[in-house]
Amino acid sequence: MRTMAAIADSTLTKVTELTLTQFRALRIVVDHTPVTMTAVAQELGVNPSSVTRACARLATLDLLRRAQNPRNRRETLLTPTAAGRRVVEQVTQDRRTLLAGILGHLDPAARASVLSAFGLFNTAAGELA
DSSP states (O other): OOOHHHHHHHHHHOOOOOOOHHHHHHHHHHHHSSSEEEHHHHHHTTTTHHHHHHHHHHHHHTTTTEEEEEEEEEEEEEEOOOHHHHHHHHHHHHEEEEHHHHHTTSHHHHHHHHHHHHHHHHEEEEEOO
């Protein structure tokens, strides 16, 4: 668990000074654009006010844009900027590279077992493959 957290931290700080929550919010916006702040809060399992603060920071850094939902004026829609998409792409690529390097140290049978276990773990967690 510590290794996975270290990978998450190191790849994030290499690209930007976002907190993990801010980055996770940005990733959700990139993956589900346009998306409401309420939907981001639900996806993260956090209080909507936390998402409001995180998104304010992301907007200040020009990583996402906020706009009033024309269908429901009480909602704010979030969309990533090109810079926001690049941050998510870079962090994702860096994480894949680090994980591939670690997996490359395993013999083929062990690597297959670890990858199978990761797949089972993701399924159990309800993540998309």
